[in-house]
Amino acid sequence: MTDWAGGYVADIEYITGFYRPQAPAHLTLAGLLGGVDSRLPMQTDAAHYLELGCGRGMNAALMAASNPGWQVTAVDYNPAHIAAGRSLANQAGLDNITFIEADFAALAERDMRPADVVSMHGVWSWVSPAVRAGIVRLLNRVVAPGGLVHLSYNALPAWQGGIGLQRLVFEAGRRSPGRSDRQVTAGLAFAGELKDASARYLMDPLASDLVARLGEAAVGYLAHEYMNAHWSPCFHADVAAALSDAKLDWAASGNLLESFPDLMLSDTQRGLLNRYEDPIMRELVKDICMPRQLRHDLFVRGARRLTNEQRDAVLRELFVVMSVPADDFVFAIDVPAGQAEMGPAFRHFVKALRDGPMRVADLLATAPGHSNPAELAAVLVGTNQALIVPRPGTPPSTEAIRFNRTLGAQITSLAGPEPSGGLASTALGTGLPATRAMQFVCGRILAGEGEADLDTWFQDLRHDIPEEKHETLHRILHDVVDNRLGPMRQAGVLPG
Ligand SMILES: C[S@@+](CC[C@H](N)C(=O)[O-])C[C@H]1O[C@@H](n2cnc3c(N)ncnc32)[C@H](O)[C@@H]1O
Numbered sequence: 445m446t447d448w449a450g451g452y453v454a455d456i457e458y459i460t461g462f463y464r465p466q467a468p469a470h471l472t473l474a475g476l477l478g479g480v481d482s483r484l485p486m487q488t489d490a491a492h493y494l495e496l497g498c499g500r501g502m503n504a505a506l507m508a509a510s511n512p513g514w515q516v517t518a519v520d521y522n523p524a525h526i527a528a529g530r531s532l533a534n535q536a537g538l539d540n541i542t543f544i545e546a547d548f549a550a551l552a553e554r555d556m557r558p559a560d561v562v563s564m565h566g567v568w569s570w571v572s573p574a575v576r577a578g579i580v581r582l583l584n585r586v587v588a589p590g591g592l593v594h595l596s597y598n599a600l601p602a603w604q605g606g607i608g609l610q611r612l613v614f615e616a617g618r619r620s621p622g623r624s625d626r627q628v629t630a631g632l633a634f635a636g637e638l639k640d641a642s643a644r645y646l647m648d649p650l651a652s653d654l655v656a657r658l659g660e661a662a663v664g665y666l667a668h669e670y671m672n673a674h675w676s677p678c679f680h681a682d683v684a685a686a687l688s689d690a691k692l693d694w695a696a697s698g699n700l701l702e703s704f705p706d707l708m709l710s711d712t713q714r715g716l717l718n719r720y721e722d723p724i725m726r727e728l729v730k731d732i733c734m735p736r737q738l739r740h741d742l743f744v745r746g747a748r749r750l751t752n753e754q755r756d757a758v759l760r761e762l763f764v765v766m767s768v769p770a771d772d773f774v775f776a777i778d779v780p781a782g783q784a785e786m787g788p789a790f791r792h793f794v795k796a797l798r799d800g801p802m803r804v805a806d807l808l809a810t811a812p813g814h815s816n817p818a819e820l821a822a823v824l825v826g827t828n829q830a831l832i833v834p835r836p837g838t839p840p841s842t843e844a845i846r847f848n849r850t851l852g853a854q855i856t857s858l859a860g861p862e863p864s865g866g867l868a869s870t871a872l873g874t875g876l877p878a879t880r881a882m883q884f885v886c887g888r889i890l891a892g893e894g895e896a897d898l899d900t901w902f903q904d905l906r907h908d909i910p911e912e913k914h915e916t917l918h919r920i921l922h923d924v925v926d927n928r929l930g931p932m933r934q935a936g937v938l939p940g
Pocket of ligand 1: 452
């Protein structure tokens with residue numbers, strides 16, 4: 445029985461995940477692009493990172509392993525999630541992380557150290573109004589002056605065409621027997637049958653596309669997305685109004701490219717956007733123009749505005765590193781209208797970054813005529829091909845090495861859907877996004893095995909891979925050894 449859950453799914457665990465916008469340095473960059481001073485204590489100060497709705501704790505544990513001088517607190521009311529998070533932290537010997545099993549609605553009464561960064565991924569639009577009110581009370585008590593709050597949620601109006609589908613899957617699902625994973629599968633199957641019967645609503649683009657695609661997704665994900673009694677997508681203005689009760693100011697989108705209307709909107713749309721200065725109204729216009737189903741927003745407790753000159757001065761001093769092999773770098777940007785080509789200066793930047801992390805000011809100097817640090821950082825990082833390096837030159841700490849060894853040792857199979865994972869880096873203060881194959885190879889190398897052990901690794905992983913896919917397994921392992929170890933060293937995951 446999960447009566448304690450208040451309508452949220454608690455009879456099956458959520459998938460494990462780690463997402464870039466949850467990283468402190470990413471939030472710092474997002475804030476700067478929004479013209480807000482969002483610098484964090486990265487080098488020596490001991491900061492507090494709080495995650496609300498931590499699920500199985502992967503992101504929180506990565507933050508703890510990547511920032512050994514920081515304290516991390518991870519909260520979730522599902523005991524299975526807290527047990528999984530504690531187990532991961534214990535295995536990795538992390539002593540700077542505390543997991544708290546608690547309901548947000550009741551947490552505001554508890555004493556907690558002020559938090560410099562708070563992250564809530566996949567929580568807000570999935571919980572009841574009473575729980576959201578509890579979150580706001582908690583944030584009001586706990587966020588430090590100048591502290592950053594990251595919040596992701598399903599947004600309106602982009603979700604409008606999918607609301608009926610969620611309701612259909614939820615209602616059909618809860619009339620089916622069994623756990624919520626069985627229920628969501630039954631609900632989706634029923635939606636599929638209605639679509640095949642040409643049900644009018646399910647012919648609309650979003651609902652139709654969701655029915656076609658969702659069959660592929662992990663059931664833990666689907667159950668937590670579709671079987672919650674209180675799921676309700678929100679307008680940005682309503683979220684911003686709710687958080688203002690905790691003295692939180694909306695600062696920027698965590699999706700960095702969205703801070704650049706030039707990239708995201710047509711000329712005519714920009715003209716209409718520019719009729720307004722109020723950022724809340726501008727976000728509504730953007731939400732009407734762009735298909736933003738999942739918003740990542742950054743709020744700051746007491747936003748201090750920077751002039752463009754002040755902002756650019758801070759941006760010039762940031763360091764960036766590639767997170768993908770230079771040869772795989774894609775010079776096209778996905779924008780609502782299709783794809784846009786990056787300017788020729790980006791060829792110079794990528795060439796310069798082949799040798800490792802560089803200061804933005806030095807990168808700009810490699811491409812005469814390009815003097816815009818905001819565009820440089822936003823495009824490299826916002827296309828998920830580079831990361832900010834808050835502690836350049838810092839080698840992997842013993843905590844990060846132990847954590848990555850632990851992750852690697854847990855990987856015994858590459859079969860099934862690929863979760864979004866990472867590898868801890870002290871230099872990055874977060875994880876380098878990584879596939880299971882990367883985690884496996886990194887763990888083995890850190891455990892003392894050489895890069896030449898490819899055949900042993902293949903033997904260890906081939907057991908549940910069908911024979912016809914063995915060639916693919918070989919290719920994946922070769923790709924990691926030949927192409928990914930360089931970026932792992934440059935990002936401070938492996939010693940240089
Ligand atoms: C969709 S999951 C996201 C988990 C994690 N942030 C991630 O992205 O992997 C939402 C999480 O919020 C937790 N949660 C929901 N309602 C809660 C409440 N009232 N108090 C505490 N945790 C809650 C759930 O147990 C679940 O782990």
